[in-house]
Amino acid sequence: MTVNRKDLICGLVFIVIGLLFAVGARDLDIGTATRMGPGYFPLVLCGLIIFLGVLISAKSFGKPDVDFGVIPWRALLLILPSTVIFGLTLKNIGLMPAVFIVALASSFSSSKMTVPLAFALSIGLSIFCAAVFKWGLGLPIELFGPWVRFW
Template structure:
């Protein structure tokens, strides 16, 4: 003998209706997705395509120019070997960028990071203009200090410590490790 309690039966019926409605909603969503209405659209990014094409053209141009120099072999590299390898890497990178130009549309890009542009761009330019006059150590320290302020999270003391660490590491590697002859301090400083 089965005993039916009206409150429980009503609750089970309501839950069944909810499950059926959920199933129907999912079935509609799946059909819409298969029809392409809710799928992400595939778009063509012209900026990336142009960038990839420029990389490929520059790589081909410099590879062609490197053939005027002696290539040598992998064990005895000539003056044209390294530019040729870099040119081929540039062509490969351009091809990857060009392939990524046709991509699935994602989230839109955020605003331009003006702070990063303002601090990162002048740092190597400053280094290039001051390395002969100031010398390697001060030019690198100041360039790293300028670039470190591109981040909102960088505190002044941390920026100084980071710049000092980069400078010490670079002097150890390039001057002592590799034995590259360069002036640590230039003629603008009377040391």
């Protein structure tokens, strides 16, 4: 029997991530379906992720093996830290600069990206996020934090 290692590993990663988050959410009150507690949605989401991982893993059996290909190191080194930087800087520099930094760093994960296009993308995404989250949804989030206030 042949096994597609790429699909099998992908499914196992989904299962492990779902289990890790389920363990992290185990102390939250689940509640019931009609009166959901803070742990209800994370637990349901973990169950769906685990189920998806099982489906992907099961689908890998009986398929021909596929080469993994080249690992996109540049994308991994730029995109993964960007999410951490966003979380660490959002409160101090505000939504628009944080989104700008993340979009700018992430856009260079592609070798086809040019500098003018990266800046245009970052500015456009910052304005879009401000329009959606601050003005559209009315979330109490500062557009510019105390470190970069202009006024």
